[in-house]
Amino acid sequence: MIDPIDGTTNFVHGLLTWGPAVAVVRDGDPVAGAVVAPAREERYLVGPERATGNGAPLRVSDRSDPDSFVVAPILRYTGSVADRDRFAALTTRLVTELGDVRRLGSxxxxxxxxAAGVLDATIGPFPPNAWDTVAGALMVERAGGTVTDLAGEPWTPDSDAIVATNGEAHDAVLDRLDGFGE
Incomplete structure (x- = not known):
């Protein structure tokens, strides 16, 4: 599974958060992947046993209070009125229910x-593209985090949403998002 430029809008506008991503999926299960952010000089790799960033082992953050989390939503954005409304609703919910919010665009x-512990969680409450999420979701898991859908079921590339956290307060994050995206 290949995404030649995840964060295409960022790339086109000269923002630094974009890059190619590759994931290997065997019998429906992700087994390895890579995400490169060339403008940030970052290379993330994941395999069956571990995840690394620029050669160093990745580890999710250890923050346990969702009120102190730095959260970045994942949202496919086409510029449509419906997408703007979804983004506004998601941002409002995250700002009122969790800590600080950033949208990175990739x-x-x-x-x-x-996975690197820079962010504590990400939420994509609408069906993400598999090529936009598989490698990164595997990284979060290999780095000690938790990845599910909004109902708390294990995430798969076919899930209708993605919630990835450091695992310390995953259930609390899900509780605070209860009913969102329905």
């Missing part, structure tokens, strides 16, 4: 930053 880099 799902794979966002997930890699959760």
């Amino acid at each position: 799902a794979q880099v966002t997930l890699a930053l959760v």
